Amino acid sequence: MLCLLSLWLSASAVDLYGKAFIFPKETDTSYVLLSPDLPLSLQAFTLCMKVASVLPTNREIILFAYRTKDYDELNMWQEFNGTFSLYLSGPGVSFTLPALNTFGNHMCVTWESQSGLIAFWVNGKRSLRQVLRPGHRIQPEGTVILGQDPDSFLGSFEKAQSFVGEISNLYMWDHVLSPSVIERVYLDYSFPKGNIFDWQSLSYKCTGDVMVE
Amino acid sequence: MLCLLSLWLSASAVDLYGKAFIFPKETDTSYVLLSPDLPLSLQAFTLCMKVASVLPTNREIILFAYRTKDYDELNMWQEFNGTFSLYLSGPGVSFTLPALNTFGNHMCVTWESQSGLIAFWVNGKRSLRQVLRPGHRIQPEGTVILGQDPDSFLGSFEKAQSFVGEISNLYMWDHVLSPSVIERVYLDYSFPKGNIFDWQSLSYKCTGDVMVE
Amino acid sequence: MLCLLSLWLSASAVDLYGKAFIFPKETDTSYVLLSPDLPLSLQAFTLCMKVASVLPTNREIILFAYRTKDYDELNMWQEFNGTFSLYLSGPGVSFTLPALNTFGNHMCVTWESQSGLIAFWVNGKRSLRQVLRPGHRIQPEGTVILGQDPDSFLGSFEKAQSFVGEISNLYMWDHVLSPSVIERVYLDYSFPKGNIFDWQSLSYKCTGDVMVE
Numbered sequence: 001m002l003c004l005l006s007l008w009l010s011a012s013a014v015d016l017y018g019k020a021f022i023f024p025k026e027t028d029t030s031y032v033l034l035s036p037d038l039p040l041s042l043q044a045f046t047l048c049m050k051v052a053s054v055l056p057t058n059r060e061i062i063l064f065a066y067r068t069k070d071y072d073e074l075n076m077w078q079e080f081n082g083t084f085s086l087y088l089s090g091p092g093v094s095f096t097l098p099a100l101n102t103f104g105n106h107m108c109v110t111w112e113s114q115s116g117l118i119a120f121w122v123n124g125k126r127s128l129r130q131v132l133r134p135g136h137r138i139q140p141e142g143t144v145i146l147g148q149d150p151d152s153f154l155g156s157f158e159k160a161q162s163f164v165g166e167i168s169n170l171y172m173w174d175h176v177l178s179p180s181v182i183e184r185v186y187l188d189y190s191f192p193k194g195n196i197f198d199w200q201s202l203s204y205k206c207t208g209d210v211m212v213e
Numbered sequence: 214m215l216c217l218l219s220l221w222l223s224a225s226a227v228d229l230y231g232k233a234f235i236f237p238k239e240t241d242t243s244y245v246l247l248s249p250d251l252p253l254s255l256q257a258f259t260l261c262m263k264v265a266s267v268l269p270t271n272r273e274i275i276l277f278a279y280r281t282k283d284y285d286e287l288n289m290w291q292e293f294n295g296t297f298s299l300y301l302s303g304p305g306v307s308f309t310l311p312a313l314n315t316f317g318n319h320m321c322v323t324w325e326s327q328s329g330l331i332a333f334w335v336n337g338k339r340s341l342r343q344v345l346r347p348g349h350r351i352q353p354e355g356t357v358i359l360g361q362d363p364d365s366f367l368g369s370f371e372k373a374q375s376f377v378g379e380i381s382n383l384y385m386w387d388h389v390l391s392p393s394v395i396e397r398v399y400l401d402y403s404f405p406k407g408n409i410f411d412w413q414s415l416s417y418k419c420t421g422d423v424m425v426e
Numbered sequence: 427m428l429c430l431l432s433l434w435l436s437a438s439a440v441d442l443y444g445k446a447f448i449f450p451k452e453t454d455t456s457y458v459l460l461s462p463d464l465p466l467s468l469q470a471f472t473l474c475m476k477v478a479s480v481l482p483t484n485r486e487i488i489l490f491a492y493r494t495k496d497y498d499e500l501n502m503w504q505e506f507n508g509t510f511s512l513y514l515s516g517p518g519v520s521f522t523l524p525a526l527n528t529f530g531n532h533m534c535v536t537w538e539s540q541s542g543l544i545a546f547w548v549n550g551k552r553s554l555r556q557v558l559r560p561g562h563r564i565q566p567e568g569t570v571i572l573g574q575d576p577d578s579f580l581g582s583f584e585k586a587q588s589f590v591g592e593i594s595n596l597y598m599w600d601h602v603l604s605p606s607v608i609e610r611v612y613l614d615y616s617f618p619k620g621n622i623f624d625w626q627s628l629s630y631k632c633t634g635d636v637m638v639e
Contacts, residue, residue: 096267096315117426120315127315128265128378129235129426179231309480309528330448330639340528341478341591342448342639392444 013201020050020168022211023147028159030208031147036196037203038174039140040066040073044112045196046173047076048121048185052104053165057082060161061100062149063107068142075149076109084120086111088138093130095120104166106186110176113137124186126179144197146170147210172196226414233263233381235424236360241370243421244360249409250416251387252353253279253286257325258409259386260289261334261398265317266378270295273374274313275362276320281355288362289322297333299324301351306343308333317379319399323389326350337399339392357410359383360423385409439627446476446594448637449573454583456634457573462622463629464600465566466492466499470538471622472599473502474547474611478530479591483508486587487526488575489533494568501575502535510546512537514564519556521546530592532612536602539563550612552605570623572596573636598622 021032047064055061057078064076071089078100079085085094086109097120098105108121116134120127143150146167148157171185171194184191193201206212234245260277268274274291288300291313298307299322310333311318321334329347333340356363359380361370384398384407397404406414419425447458473490481487487504497515504526505511511520512535523546524531534547542560546553569576572593574583597611597620610617619627632638 115424115426117424122316125316128267129233131237131424328637328639330637335529338529341480342446344450344637 013198013203015200016168016202016212017200019212020052020166021146021206022166022213023162023164024209024211026159026162026164027208028148028157028162030162030210031145031157031206032210033205033207034144034146034170034197035203035205036144036172037194037198038196040138040142040144040196041140042138042174043114043136044110044175045074045138046108046110046171046175046177046182047074048106048108048172048182048194049170050104050106050168051100051165052102053100053163054102055100055164057099062147062161062163063167064144064146065149066138066142066144067150068139071139071142072149073138073142086118086120086132088133088136091133093118093132095127095130097122097127100165104168106169108177108182108185110182112176121182121186124183126182147208169199170197170202171199226411226416228413229381229415229425230413232425233265233379234359234419235379235426236375236377237422237424239372239375239377240421241361241372241375243375243423244358244370244419245423246418246420247357247359247383247410248416248418249357249385250407250411251409253351253355253357253409254353255351255387256327256349257323257388258287258351259321259323259384259388259390259395260287261319261321261385261395262383263317263319263381264313264378265315266313266376267315268313268377270312275360275374275376276380277357277359278362279351279355279357280363281352284352284355285362286351286355299331299333299345301346301349304346306331306345308340308343310335310340313378317381319382321390321395321398323395325389334395334399337396339395382412383410383415384412439624439629441626442594442628442638443626445638446478446592447572447632448592448639449588449590450635450637452585452588452590453634454574454585454588456588456636457571457583457632458636459631459633460570460572460596460623461629461631462570462598463620463624464622466564466568466570466622467566468564468600469540469562470536470601471500471564472534472536472597472601472603472608473500474532474534474598474608475596476530476532476594477526477591478528479526479589480528481526481590483525488573488587488589489593490570490572491575492564492568492570493576494565497565497568498575499564499568512544512546512558514559514562517559519544519558521553521556523548523553526591530594532595534603534608534611536608538602547608547612550609552608573634595625596623596628597625 061078066074083094111118116131119129277289279287296307324331329344332342490502492500509520537544542557544558545555
């Protein structure tokens, strides 16, 4: 269905099991707004989603953007050079990972404030860990969007940074899941409900040319 | 935790199951000292560890260094050209193996003095075998360190040879394990305790910027 | 053990299960002579062996040579261009297959005279089939050797064609095995004894620098 139709569904949470957000082409107008079940006041998180894209790797690709009024609080990118990065209100770290592809990779990011340890997980396997902003707290009352990178609170999109492809199975927790649970999330088999975002009970709103199928 | 904290734990053995030594950046100061449960007077050995690194392959990388007062007794390297090598007090052999990566490869080396046969094992599979120092005996009373290559007994480190990444599941035996046991070590399922080093009961001391998580 | 020692064992058949012929370096002197249990008067065959090598692919590599007084009756090669080929007394066909590597590929060749159909099998999976010498019969009373290509009955070896690496699990039958049996040979699980060569009961003689371990 066209995502537009689901506008009306988005007042309450929707079970998207087996479906994906399809971003069929480069735009600076199409995006999905996600409404979290908890305020994003976070000292730890696990963010997972399945991402398929055949965009060239010599181009920035926004994968997840959480922006408060003044800051990009939590942004996940594929960079110009093909690495993947995560930024927390300014500082970021980048990771050498397998490229996005037409079949889709399952990707998670885990971070916790005390040590600052951050890792990507691709198809259930953990990357090398890095340290990012130990002691930091992610601030609430922002906006999560997929498909575009907002350079202001919810606007100033750039076509050349937009996402083209499919995003599905998006889950987010306010803590770090164990390796064995992350493997179960990847396998889509018996794992705890996402307490921030849960693909099987998601409140969202689409704008522009996005399909949900 | 910062490895520094474990300084105090290192008097007795520590169970590191599920953890890794994280070397977050290039230094000539960070390393881990390992205290063996048996003197390294060896006519055979099996050394296993899981290694993750995204260092470029046009650079030497020290993976394991055992040095007595005057000799590099048993050193394991990734070489400039991306091959892996093992040296026993001078002479060495190199092996063409899959590159290190962010998710980690499980690597073992087996050697026994009588035939001199030496092999690497990557994720449970044996490489081609070579012959190294038949009749040789590895000498005891040296120092095992991870992260740096000591050019003197415990010093003269070179940043450009240091290890950056994660090392975990380090085990060492004073004999050659069978192929089926090495596969079980790789699968982390029901294998004999390491009688020289055992990751689940390891005496170690960290120096510099090393984390244990 | 040095293969030399096994000279004395070679009068009777030896069980080589779990062992390999190791050719540690390029020579024009090292080879293994195999004594078949049946004369090689063949209108069909299945030849299987596990082969590990890291020789460069821009070099010929002899994998199996059966020569009668005047002819290369049945020779298996990796060619200059990395393809694999089989020759029957002159004519040959070549196949595009995965490269040899340090961990070893299980390779079989099947051929039968009536149709001339010939296929390679790598790790249990069949290649595209080709046609070679329909109606032909392989002649007996030659010599099978591993490690060298004899340009005369048993000599005129060329170092640059020699095999370096490991060969194991060599079996040969005087008929074409079914796909499911070839998979069991690959899996090393419950398959019929080789009636020409059988790795678990092999008569052989080593010359030069070959190890059996």
